[in-house]
Amino acid sequence: MKRILIVDDAGTVRMYHRKILESAGFAVEEAVNGIEAIEKSLQRAFDLYIVDVNMPKLDGYGFLRELREQKLAQVPAIMVSTEAESADQSQAYAAGANAYLIKPVKPDELKSLVKLLIGEPR
Amino acid sequence: MAFVKVAARDTQQDTANPRALEYDALELQLHDESADVRRWAARDLVDCPSASRMLVGRLHEEGDASVREVILTALTIRGDDIAMTGLVECLRSEHVSLRNEAVEAMKQLPEKMAPIIRELLGDPDPDVRIFAVNILESLRHPEVESWLISVIETDPELNVCATAVDLLGEVGSPAARLPLHRIKERYADVPYIQFAAEVALSRLGGE
Numbered sequence: 270m271k272r273i274l275i276v277d278d279a280g281t282v283r284m285y286h287r288k289i290l291e292s293a294g295f296a297v298e299e300a301v302n303g304i305e306a307i308e309k310s311l312q313r314a315f316d317l318y319i320v321d322v323n324m325p326k327l328d329g330y331g332f333l334r335e336l337r338e339q340k341l342a343q344v345p346a347i348m349v350s351t352e353a354e355s356a357d358q359s360q361a362y363a364a365g366a367n368a369y370l371i372k373p374v375k376p377d378e379l380k381s382l383v384k385l386l387i388g389e390p391r
Numbered sequence: 392m393a394f395v396k397v398a399a400r401d402t403q404q405d406t407a408n409p410r411a412l413e414y415d416a417l418e419l420q421l422h423d424e425s426a427d428v429r430r431w432a433a434r435d436l437v438d439c440p441s442a443s444r445m446l447v448g449r450l451h452e453e454g455d456a457s458v459r460e461v462i463l464t465a466l467t468i469r470g471d472d473i474a475m476t477g478l479v480e481c482l483r484s485e486h487v488s489l490r491n492e493a494v495e496a497m498k499q500l501p502e503k504m505a506p507i508i509r510e511l512l513g514d515p516d517p518d519v520r521i522f523a524v525n526i527l528e529s530l531r532h533p534e535v536e537s538w539l540i541s542v543i544e545t546d547p548e549l550n551v552c553a554t555a556v557d558l559l560g561e562v563g564s565p566a567a568r569l570p571l572h573r574i575k576e577r578y579a580d581v582p583y584i585q586f587a588a589e590v591a592l593s594r595l596g597g598e
Contacts, residue, residue, distance in 0.1 A: 279554075279557055280557070281556075281557040281560065281586070281587045281590050281591075282557070282583075284586075284590065285583055285586045285587065288586070322487060323487065323490065323491055324491065325491055325492075325494070325495050328487045328488055328491050329487075330487055330488075331487075331488060351517075351518070351521060351550040352518065356485075360487075372550055372553070372583070373549065373550070373553055373581060373582070373583030373584070374583070375582060376582055
């Protein structure tokens, strides 16, 4: 089963994304900031990251930059943010995001994008 | 510029006030090439009368996260008007790390933040209002719940309301139930609000 790491400091957002992704058949793990996400990534492989921008300790951009410098460079990542301006999206892509979603995400939109990036859960 | 200022200082005054020379040297070191030197300078400046001005000025230029951390800690220790204004200005920065670090720093200052949080919750920039709600998380102030209820009842931006709904689930009381039901009706077509409000309601009890 394909495994996705949700990286977000907001517990309710993590629960919401988890519910959507598990209902689509994916396995899900969570991290509350970029530091914890890096630690989890070093322990096991993920097929996709869903990453918030604003987080304490290490924000989403910083996490993606770290990720892209490591052996996990090819793992796709979706950045999610409340910020809808094109400059924010450009910054996300420059940091290594493969896609950008504006919060709050719609369930079908998230499921479709995930399947586009990594295919079916199994 | 700072070197010129030191050289031009009246020698007799410097002799009378050796701390002033020390602070001038620290201000120079705050702009040193070495992050270690800048970090120590930020730490040692905390007792200087004009430290907040110097530290706030440096904060927006500083590229090293460990130096920013010391500067932010020094500003929270000082907690004067210049320090607080400087921290609030960080919320408008395009620098994501700086914004988030400032939010975390302001969470350490509940008594200082309480008088200005209402102003931040009414800021024209919705991102600033979201950060203000995030700061409320650790404010431990008796009005936190009523501020959050006011946000979900009146703020026109979906994501500001969503952030407040999340927090109401953690710090709210049964008094938040009716406003949560109302925001569910207001955003009946937004799945996240439906989800987050249900989570909050389940945590609040009182029904």
